[in-house]
Every structure is written in C-alpha cells, then in structure tokens.
C-alpha cells in the first residue's frame with residue numbers, strides 16, 4: 001500500500017508528478033491557450049460581479065489560501081482576504097451577495113471550515129469549495145467548487161494536497177482572469193503552457209532527494225529554524241515551517257523575510273539556521289539583502305534558488321536549485337524540497353512521520 005516507500009509521506013511526496021497531472025487533466029485546453037474550470041464557467045456572473053473574495057481554511061490549506069490571495073489579486077484584480085476559519089467564524093464577519101467565499105480543505109470535513117461556510121451562506125455570499133475528498137461535507141455544503149483530484153492523502157502532514165490546492169488556485173485565478181479579461185490571451189497561454197510542464201519540473205525537483213537527505217544530517221539537532229520568503233515565497237516559508245514543526249517537533253517560524261529587521265533578527269546566531277526561499281522573481285534583489293543580513297549575524301543558510309543562480313550561491317551555506325518557472329507557479333516547485341527536508345530531519349530523529357503525536361488527519365471537532 002505504501003508502493004515500496006517506507007512511509008506514506010515519502011510516497012505522497014514522490015507521487016506529485018502524477019497527482020499534479022491528475023489535477024491538471026481536462027483543465028488546460030488548446031495547447032495551453034484555454035483554462036477550463038467548470039465552476040467558474042457555470043457561475044460566470046458571480047465571478048464577473050464579485051467585489052471581494054474571502055478565503056477561509058486551516059493549517060496547510062490556509063497557506064494555500066494565502067497563495068490564492070496573491071494569485072487572484074494579481075491575475076484578476078479582485079481584493080482578497082484570507083482568514084483562519086476558526087477566527088472567521090467568531091469574528092462577526094461582514095459579507096453580502098457580491099462576496100465570494102472560497103473554502104479550502106483537503107479532507108472536506110474540517111469543523112471550523114464547515115462552520116465558516118455555513119455563516120457565509122447564511123449571509124448570502126456565494127461559497128466555492130476546493131477539496132480533495134469527493135462527496136465529503138464541504139463539497140456538499142458549497143454552491144460550487146473544484147476538486148484537486150490528488151488521490152487519498154494518508155500522511156498527516158499534507159504534501160500532495162498542498163501542491164494540488166495551489167495548482168487549482170492558479171487555474172482558478174487564470175480562469176477568472178480569462179473571463180474578466182484582466183490577463184491577455186498571451187499571458188494566459190504562458191500560464192497554461194507552463195502548467196502543462198509542471199509535472200516534469202516536479203520530477204526534476206525530486207532528484208534533489210539524495211542531496212537533501214545528506215543535508216538533513218547536518219541540521220537534525222537544531223532546536224529552532226527560521227523559514228524566510230517574500231511575495232509568492234512567503235506562504236511557502238510558512239508551509240515549510242509548519243511541515244518541520246508537525247513531524248520533527250523542532251520549533252520553526254515562517255516569516256516574511258523583510259519583517260526580520262522588526263524583531264526576529266535578534267534571534268539569529270550560529271545555532272539558528274534559516275531556510276530562505278529565493279527563486280529568481282521580481283523580489284530576488286530584495287531577498288539577496290535579507291540573505292546577507294542573516295549571514296552577517298553568523299546564521300547558517302539553506303537557500304532554495306533557481307538553477308544557475310550565482311549570487312546567493314556565494315553567500316548561503318547550502319543551495320538547492322530548482323527549475324525556473326513564472327513566479328506565480330514557483331510555490332509548487334519551491335515547496336517540494338522543504339517537504340523532503342522535514343521528512344528526513346524527522347526520520348533522523350526517529351519520529352513517526354505519518355502519525356505525528358497529538359495530531360489527526362482530519363480535525364472534525366473545534
């Protein structure tokens with residue numbers, strides 16, 4: 001059942017080229033020129049008239065939601081808010097018929113997310129679900145939605161569901177942009193064509209496995225980690241930190257890299273490694289500064305960079321190179337080395353990666 005892998009988590013990490021293929025299937029047509037998300041086409045009026053999108057989710061799904069904000073704002077020019085479902089439900093939210101609420105949940109059964117959906121519906125918002133489990137409560141309770149179709153995820157730490165959620169959010173944003181005309185046909189085609197190549201890029205990233213396994217040995221006994229990123233890499237930093245915490249029980253914090261100087265930089269010393277997500281995007285020059293700031297304080301750095309990077313290579317202690325993609329698609333690529341890093345650190349510590357202590361795969365109580 002684990003397909004020859006020692007743990008479900010590793011199996012699910014390695015499945016991503018094929019789960020992403022399943023997730024994309026039927027959604028990119030005409031050689032990349034058209035994006036087809038039926039939930040958008042069937043509700044075109046709702047999406048054309050939306051004055052705001054509110055995303056609700058928990059945990060890893062909330063991190064995907066934060067990426068959804070960047071994607072939808074950037075491509076569709078609709079303001080987006082992202083809320084923890086547990087906070088949203090008790091926050092006396094302000095919503096009406098022109099709001100679209102997107103609920104993201106792998107299991108489709110998370111109690112707080114379901115409660116948030118019910119509130120949104122009672123206030124007249126249009127509720128859209130992004131889920132993995134066909135026929136689960138969230139797809140049943142929402143007005144429309146999209147399945148991520150990545151197959152059953154057994155490991156408690158979400159891996160293939162996260163990349164599937166981010167892929168669906170990218171396609172959803174592109175489909176809305178196509179409908180609204182906020183992206184040109186050429187821009188849509190660039191996204192569509194790259195989406196089709198993502199499974200093969202992911203295949204390539206997975207070749208970092210042995211290097212990451214070796215690297216993990218150096219960091220197994222660190223007590224704290226910082227994960228830093230900017231723009232599309234900021235939610236990836238949060239997700240990388242969560243993954244390390246939940247399976248290795250090492251304290252890790254994800255932070256927007258430029259917020260460092262407002263406090264956390266005080267923590268940096270030789271005992272505090274930083275994982276810096278620094279692909280070649282429009283914030284690259286900015287994050288180079290942050291890398292230098294960490295180095296100047298004696299911190300060790302593992303950097304995720306784009307193939308061929310020359311600047312950060314000379315500053316960081318270790319670099320993991322990933323293929324170049326347009327920045328809106330980079331989170332799918334840059335999150336994968338972080339999944340492997342947490343996996344190997346947890347394994348080195350002898351932890352049960354598939355069933356970490358105190359956690360359940362689906363949180364059906366509040």
Ligand code: M6R
Nearest residue numbers: 059060061105106107110157158
């Ligand atoms: O099933 P859901 O996506 O609603 O679950 C939400 C969180 O409980 C979940 O993502 C959790 O944070 C994972 N264990 C993270 O790996």
